[in-house]
Amino acid sequence: MKTVAPSGLRPRLDTVAGHAPKGSRVADIGAGDGQLALRLAQDRASLVIATEWQAGAYLRLVRRLGGLPGFDCRRGDGLSCIGVGEVEVAVVAGMGEHTIGRILSSGLERAKELRRLLLQPMGPTAHLRRLLERLGLPLTGEDLAWEGGRFYQLLIVEPGCPGLPWDRERSPLGPWLSHRQDEGARAWRRELRALSERRLELTPADKRPPLACLLDQLGQLDAPQEGSGSP
Ligand SMILES: C[S@@+](CC[C@H](N)C(=O)[O-])C[C@H]1O[C@@H](n2cnc3c(N)ncnc32)[C@H](O)[C@@H]1O
Structure with missing residues (x-):
């Protein structure tokens, strides 16, 4: 998991950049201040189309990137x-x-023509993961970034490829991220467990069962294995 990016780009965005295939043409939708678009054009992409929906942000983007090769x-929009x-x-992102x-829903036809989509929400991903399944957009990879005291998930979608098999009960946080064993991923799962415990305390009794079930699943992910020598 990226915590410091040698490129000088923020670790969250550096994680995204690392999954763009070299030489590809990339659209950065909602490019904001254009940091990622700039890095992609310098490092890996043959063309970057940087888009913005807000007028002010678009003008800033043009001032920063407009005219550069x-x-x-x-x-x-999207x-x-x-x-x-x-x-x-x-x-x-x-x-x-x-x-x-x-x-994705409003641009589904275009999304399905792409080789890869790199999706990095700022918070939870459960809704987006369910939506990807409904839209027929296969999740083929996941990654995690740590920046400014927060974790960010990256969902990689490759239309036309077989998606990662996903057993939601065994892998509640996603097919691969649920089981990644590096310290960063373990810390992320600990944080999610602590958050879910706090939410459970605040939830009315009749609405607790799904949350309790999630907590139980999370508890099993990093439970000490038999014979591992852990107490
Ligand atoms: C917080 S910034 C993120 C910038 C950059 N992508 C990043 O990850 O740091 C979100 C940007 O997305 C833009 N945005 C939001 N909805 C959009 C849409 N439907 N189409 C294009 N841009 C959009 C906003 O104007 C804003 O500049």
């Missing part, structure tokens, strides 16, 4: 400003999972 800045076959990869979900 390898960039195209566009104003529009994938609607990307034409057929213009890019192979789309990044949708730094928004809530519901906003990312709306961008």
